[in-house]
Amino acid sequence: QQQVKQSPQSLIVQKGGISIINCAYENTAFDYFPWYQQFPGKGPALLIAIRPDVSEKKEGRFTISFNKSAKQFSLHIMDSQPGDSATYFCAASRGSSNTGKLIFGQGTTLQVKP
Amino acid sequence: KAGVTQTPRYLIKTRGQQVTLSCSPISGHRSVSWYQQTPGQGLQFLFEYFSETQRNKGNFPGRFSGRQFSNSRSEMNVSTLELGDSALYLCASSLGQGGREQYFGPGTRLTVT
Numbered sequence: 001q002q003q004v005k006q007s008p009q010s011l012i013v014q015k016g017g018i019s020i021i022n023c024a025y026e027n028t029a030f031d032y033f034p035w036y037q038q039f040p041g042k043g044p045a046l047l048i049a050i051r052p053d054v055s056e057k058k059e060g061r062f063t064i065s066f067n068k069s070a071k072q073f074s075l076h077i078m079d080s081q082p083g084d085s086a087t088y089f090c091a092a093s094r095g096s097s098n099t100g101k102l103i104f105g106q107g108t109t110l111q112v113k114p
Numbered sequence: 115k116a117g118v119t120q121t122p123r124y125l126i127k128t129r130g131q132q133v134t135l136s137c138s139p140i141s142g143h144r145s146v147s148w149y150q151q152t153p154g155q156g157l158q159f160l161f162e163y164f165s166e167t168q169r170n171k172g173n174f175p176g177r178f179s180g181r182q183f184s185n186s187r188s189e190m191n192v193s194t195l196e197l198g199d200s201a202l203y204l205c206a207s208s209l210g211q212g213g214r215e216q217y218f219g220p221g222t223r224l225t226v227t
Contacts, residue, residue: 101159104157
């Protein structure tokens with residue numbers, strides 16, 4: 001029940017296209033869902049996060065869609081740019097345990113072709 | 115504000131040795147979490163510290179330990195190193211206990227030979 005499953009493992013998108021990465025979780029106690037972006041040689045950087053009382057959150061070109069009944073959430077990158085080429089991780093945590101422990105998906109390597 | 119800093123950035127050790135990694139959180143952040151990142155297992159939670167107390171621990175053997183100091187700086191220690199301990203060790207800081215917004219440092223790349 002602690003798993004977060006992420007797909008696809010890798011993704012190639014043309015510049016200007018939409019990149020979509022999906023995650024599914026099992027534990028209904030999860031109540032915080034962040035996305036992280038990681039470039040080679042760097043630590044993950046917090047991109048955007050959502051809580052289950054909201055179905056969508058947008059920040060610039062990045063949008064999280066959240067489907068509580070399906071226990072799924074996704075990251076949409078609009079107008080994808082070569083600079084977006086990185087590995088993306090979804091994650092989840094449980095507030096009731098009063099811990100910041102993040103459970104991560106396996107990651108998606110995104111390549112945006114010029 | 116300066117970000118999370120980790121030292122050293124790279125480390126090569128031999129099997130059986132021990133290693134200590136250091137993490138300085140963002141100024142004002144009091145919670146520090148550690149994660150191990152490997153190609154096979156991905157990002158896995160090691161432990162979380164708040165107010166110098168371990169608040170949560172992941173599924174790692176007792177060879178992995180940590181501590182937090184009164185200034186919120188944290189160290190993690192791995193004793194009796196194994197080849198499988200080769201990984202990127204990441205530290206993340208957040209404001210308070212159970213802090214949701216975690217900010218990661220650049221990591222320490224540990225290679226065990």
